[in-house]
Amino acid sequence: MDKKDTMFREIIAGLSARDERIQERIYVHYWGYLMGISTRYFKDRNIAREVVNDSFMKAFKTMYDFRHSGDLLDFQKIFKSWLSTITVRTALDKIRANKTALTYVEEYEEVQTGHVEVEHKLYAEDILKLLDELPDLHRAVFNLYEIEGFSHDEIASMLNIPVSSSRTYLTRAKQKLRELYKKSIKITDGTV
Amino acid sequence: MEQSNKELIKEIADLFEDYEESYVPGEWESFLKHKKKKYPFFPNWIKVAAVLFLIVSVFAYNRRDLLQQDGKGSPAAQQQTANTTGAAKKSNGPAEKPAGAAQQLAAVRKSTTVSSSKGNSSIISSSALNSSQFKAVNTNPATVSPPAFSTAEKTAAADQGSVVVAENKINAPAATIVPAPSVNQALAQTQLKADAAVPPAQLTNDSLMAPKKPKLSTSEFLLAESKKADRKEIKKAAVSKWDFGLQVMPTATHTNMNFGGGLVTAYHISDKISLSSGITLMQLGSGENVSSAAPAAASGVAYSIVKSSAESRQLLAVDANIKAIDIPLGLVYKVTKHYYTSAGISYFNVLSEKRNNTYSETVPVNKMSRDPSTGEVMSFSALETQQVDEEATDRPLKGNSYLGFFNFSIGRRQNIFKQYNIQIEPFIKVPIGKLSSQDLNLMNSGIKFQLSF
Numbered sequence: 173m174d175k176k177d178t179m180f181r182e183i184i185a186g187l188s189a190r191d192e193r194i195q196e197r198i199y200v201h202y203w204g205y206l207m208g209i210s211t212r213y214f215k216d217r218n219i220a221r222e223v224v225n226d227s228f229m230k231a232f233k234t235m236y237d238f239r240h241s242g243d244l245l246d247f248q249k250i251f252k253s254w255l256s257t258i259t260v261r262t263a264l265d266k267i268r269a270n271k272t273a274l275t276y277v278e279e280y281e282e283v284q285t286g287h288v289e290v291e292h293k294l295y296a297e298d299i300l301k302l303l304d305e306l307p308d309l310h311r312a313v314f315n316l317y318e319i320e321g322f323s324h325d326e327i328a329s330m331l332n333i334p335v336s337s338s339r340t341y342l343t344r345a346k347q348k349l350r351e352l353y354k355k356s357i358k359i360t361d362g363t364v
Numbered sequence: 365m366e367q368s369n370k371e372l373i374k375e376i377a378d379l380f381e382d383y384e385e386s387y388v389p390g391e392w393e394s395f396l397k398h399k400k401k402k403y404p405f406f407p408n409w410i411k412v413a414a415v416l417f418l419i420v421s422v423f424a425y426n427r428r429d430l431l432q433q434d435g436k437g438s439p440a441a442q443q444q445t446a447n448t449t450g451a452a453k454k455s456n457g458p459a460e461k462p463a464g465a466a467q468q469l470a471a472v473r474k475s476t477t478v479s480s481s482k483g484n485s486s487i488i489s490s491s492a493l494n495s496s497q498f499k500a501v502n503t504n505p506a507t508v509s510p511p512a513f514s515t516a517e518k519t520a521a522a523d524q525g526s527v528v529v530a531e532n533k534i535n536a537p538a539a540t541i542v543p544a545p546s547v548n549q550a551l552a553q554t555q556l557k558a559d560a561a562v563p564p565a566q567l568t569n570d571s572l573m574a575p576k577k578p579k580l581s582t583s584e585f586l587l588a589e590s591k592k593a594d595r596k597e598i599k600k601a602a603v604s605k606w607d608f609g610l611q612v613m614p615t616a617t618h619t620n621m622n623f624g625g626g627l628v629t630a631y632h633i634s635d636k637i638s639l640s641s642g643i644t645l646m647q648l649g650s651g652e653n654v655s656s657a658a659p660a661a662a663s664g665v666a667y668s669i670v671k672s673s674a675e676s677r678q679l680l681a682v683d684a685n686i687k688a689i690d691i692p693l694g695l696v697y698k699v700t701k702h703y704y705t706s707a708g709i710s711y712f713n714v715l716s717e718k719r720n721n722t723y724s725e726t727v728p729v730n731k732m733s734r735d736p737s738t739g740e741v742m743s744f745s746a747l748e749t750q751q752v753d754e755e756a757t758d759r760p761l762k763g764n765s766y767l768g769f770f771n772f773s774i775g776r777r778q779n780i781f782k783q784y785n786i787q788i789e790p791f792i793k794v795p796i797g798k799l800s801s802q803d804l805n806l807m808n809s810g811i812k813f814q815l816s817f
Binding site: 196199200203204205207208211212221222225228229287288289290294296299318319346349350353 | 385
């Protein structure tokens with residue numbers, strides 16, 4: 173904990189001194205976190221890396237003017253969520269740039285699976301694989317609503333889609349995930 | 365198992381809330397490369413833009429000079445009329461003081477441009493006074509002021525009678541303006557004073573115009589017309605003085621095929637000659653055999669020759685690939701309507717450079733052989749020569765700017781639409797200066813395909 177505190181103090185000092193050398197520290201420390209966000213939006217790991225790098229570039233341009241109270245814990249939280257917001261927005265820019273992702277939504281049969289309980293411990297890698305099965309737009313709406321915590325209105329304006337579509341895509345994404353999860357459980361249990 | 369009974373979606377949200385991957389070493393380094401790649405040409409573009417701006421501004425400045433020269437006739441004439449009006453105002457003095465006509469004439473001698481108006485005003489005043497003074501005043505300006513009354517002067521030199529004619533001509537308008545010329549001195553003076561308040565300018569203008577009109581009708585008129593025609597031509601030419609175009613140019617050095625493309629512009633100095641420039645991004649690959657370094661035994665096994673370690677590695681060939689910006693500046697001579705020839709030089713800025721060196725490496729190896737007579741296996745050490753390709757770390761050209769090439773070309777220009785032309789131009793580029801002294805032969809030739817408008 174002390175080591176982390178020292179690092180954050182160094183980051184704060186570096187930011188106030190506009191020291192460019194602090195960039196490497198920030199990059200190495202937050203790369204994994206931002207990569208975790210980015211891989212939720214893109215199947216292709218290279219695109220995810222590109223988005224992370226673009227996000228860091230944006231952050232490095234403006235971070236020297238980052239305002240904080242000076243409290244270490246407070247800084248950690250705010251700075252992390254600021255980087256996360258940049259990454260999410262950069263990812264959305266990338267998705268928007270790829271117009272087919274927004275216009276083409278694969279239709280799949282709706283099978284009502286209302287409530288699925290988790291029976292085993294979840295692993296991020298497995299869930300990421302399930303997320304990869306979703307259409308880009310469904311996945312984006314799911315991430316934005318369920319994980320990032322945006323409202324449907326915000327999502328609609330961010331993705332330039334109607335609010336009703338955002339709701340529909342979320343419902344479909346959830347349904348699909350439940351189905352996929354059930355299937356994966358059956359496969360691992362050997363029931364299929 | 366313990367954490368079961370949770371809804372899947374909630375579980376996923378919790379899982380990803382603080383999910384992070386572990387850092388992969390080398391990511392920071394690749395990020396630095398990515399960062400540099402974002403704007404790789406930026407500093408060079410500034411240089412290039414500066415050079416282009418310089419060229420364009422020089423052209424623009426020259427063009428403005430041309431237009432100014434063209435328009436010289438009218439502003440000068442305006443200036444002259446301004447002078448004469450100024451002189452007309454000055455002429456009030458002598459008009460009011462007719463007795464000082466001689467003094468005024470002295471002043472007239474000093475300035476040729478002012479002389480005409482002054483002369484006229486003095487004519488008016490003197491005509492109001494008496495005929496003897498009138499003659500004295502009028503004959504003098506005719507001889508004194510050559511530029512304004514050049515024809516009058518010539519005729520005055522020829523005979524006295526013509527001088528009188530000239531005088532009459534000069535006096536005619538003045539007489540119309542001055543209503544009662546010669547009743548008595550006082551009357552004339554008062555009238556002149558009254559006129560002098562407003563019409564002197566009118567007087568002088570009219571009196572100036574009167575002698576000029578006949579001149580304009582002859583040689584002056586023709587001169588003015590010819591000038592006008594020139595102006596029209598220049599104006600017409602000014603519309604199409606600039607050519608702009610896009611070009612692609614496959615080129616070949618003696619080893620590689622390359623490709624380039626860019627923008628071109630040309631400024632027509634005259635019908636036959638134009639100045640061309642532009643900017644081209646070109647890729648240039650070249651290979652060179654370093655003959656002096658070629659080893660004596662390039663292949664096979666050299667038995668029982670022990671070479672020093674310094675001799676074991678020799679540079680055989682250099683293969684380079686350059687990306688550069690080329691800014692040519694050339695003179696184009698239009699031979700016929702369709703054919704032209706061009707010569708010029710190029711500014712050459714190397715953006716990136718990749719070099720591969722081929723070395724001949726002599727490596728000691730252990731060989732086994734069986735003696736054919738005894739069948740005994742013998743091992744011996746030998747030196748084997750291999751060819752090794754290595755990417756060179758040094759970039760002697762990168763980032764440098766050179767006065768790079770002499771360019772020569774001939775071309776054919778074909779009009780396709782109203783203002784669009786296709787130009788096909790075989791060319792050769794010969795490296796000069798530092799570029800020629802490189803261990804690479806960068807001489808290249810190819811064909812430019814250009815669409816100009």
